[in-house]
Amino acid sequence: MNTHAPRPLPALTSDTMPFWTAGAHGQLLIQQCCLCSYFIHPPTGFCPECENSETVYTAVSGRGFVETFTVNYKIWMPGLPDRYVLALVRLAEQNDVRLATNIVGCDPASVRFDMPVKVQFEQTGDLWIPLFAPDPVP
Secondary structure, rough: OOOOOOOOOOOOOOOHHHHHHHHOOOOOEEEEOOOOOOOOOOOOOOOOOOOOOEEEEEEEEEEEEEEEEEEEEOOOOOOOOOOOEEEEEEEOOOOOOOOOOOOOOHHHHOOOOOOOEEEEEEEEEEEEEEEEEEOOOO
């Protein structure tokens, strides 16, 4: 999916590259501690739970729930839609992992708190931006 809307792109580092490129394979990868298995997002290179510095990227289900959201009615940049949803999505694997994202694939007026969603990706160059759409099978 590509909405062709311009968006600011993330700064890529060795710590964040796997997250931003895994969508090419249809995967959502989240950094995970090798010692205690805690998921870490945004990527930091160490575990905030046990302070271990050994981490790996692990594929997760891509399913989650809308934690909070707002519908934006202001066009901040040329090419953006007149209404779009900015949201924090809580991943199914770990309640305190939240991704800042957009909710797509539905009328913004239909977005609800705790709505089940599933990841889909928008390609921008070599990056794959994770967006979330309603999940009919939570």
